[in-house]
Amino acid sequence: MTDLFGDADLPQRGREDLAPGAVLLRGYAGPEADALTDGIAAVAAISPFRHMVTRGGFAMSVAMTNCGSGGWVSDRRGYRYQALDPETGAPWPAMPAPFRALAQDAAAEAGYPGFAPDVCLINRYQPGAKMALHQDQDEADFSQPIVSVSLGLAAIFRFGGLNRSDPARKVPLLHGDVVVWGGPSRLYFHGIDSLKPGTHPVCGDVRLNLTFRRS
Template sequence: MADLLSDLRPAEAWHGEGVLHLPGFADAAAIWDAVQPVLEAAPFRHLVTPGGKAMSVAMTNCGRVGWVSDRSGYRYDPVDPLSGQAWPDMPDLLRAVAQRAAAAFGAADFDPDACLINCYDVGARLTPHQDRDEQDLGQPVVSVSLGLPGRFVIGDTTRAGPKQAILLEHGDALVFGRSARLAYHGVLPVKTGTHGMIGARRISLTFRKAG
């Protein structure tokens, strides 16, 4: 993937109606404010993969269930393993922005019950993977980006298939589903920089209908 960015085509062109990029869609300041109580109740942590490797991206959740990973596997769980308590409720503002983005994609009935919040320090990345832990794969995935830019990559349903990229900036939303729902996707290492609101990091909120 070293030369991935040398000859880009937009991800929209790659997957047609399966990917929707919404630049500047979200009120980033209001979302960041709404996230603060979630982070107080369930701070960021580095989860461990089933193979025992710590992820470079720090994570937390809000909603009815949260996505977790440990040596026993990947799954959604209603309990935060750090606190032993239920995950914080999903703030109404976050649910509303996810539903507006999904409606723009054509999924007006989207009602997320999980919001995975990722924190990327400079250099952190998310290796290509499929989102397939949800029960209804007909539901889209919605993400909202804050802070430093992120280079989101998406390919086909094979891990080694060719990837295309789209630059996600502060306040952008992205929705993928339909033909792209099981596409392998990830985030390239976050480049050095500092954002006035978020600092030297990128925050991604990813909304799913898990159950």
């Protein structure tokens, strides 16, 4: 992988507290990377990646798809979860077993035992794609954590506070890193800076992100 952020100086495995209730598990998903990328390919073969449109009518730079009992969608009507893929008219693909197992294990490792995700949003970042600061607030139960898995190219994750104007910490995320946040930080603003070009031996010229939630 292109050494964009001094990767050689960062620990490949370890735990870092980002905020109350928020934990970075460095390299936690690395051993499962092949199973995860195979699962992403299987999901995308049924429900292809697409650039959803925001409520304001702008196409997102990040390509997305979903798996699980529902999927997160965005269009002129707003943001929501729905059982059917609006492009295919069919249910979203089932969540692959390795996805669910990793999300549950990572949540437990971060202090959230019993997490039972029912949806997984899959994001594909190409160079230049980014995600503005936002809150994950379309779920019905904020007592459940968010589990976010990074694969492929390194990226800068911004993790702020309860207000958009709060200072946001810049955290380099590498292939296999998992961030879990809940409790007091469940509604913290977060985002991804514009992805820099590079090549990763597993994922090529993209970053893939799995975000597990209880919708």
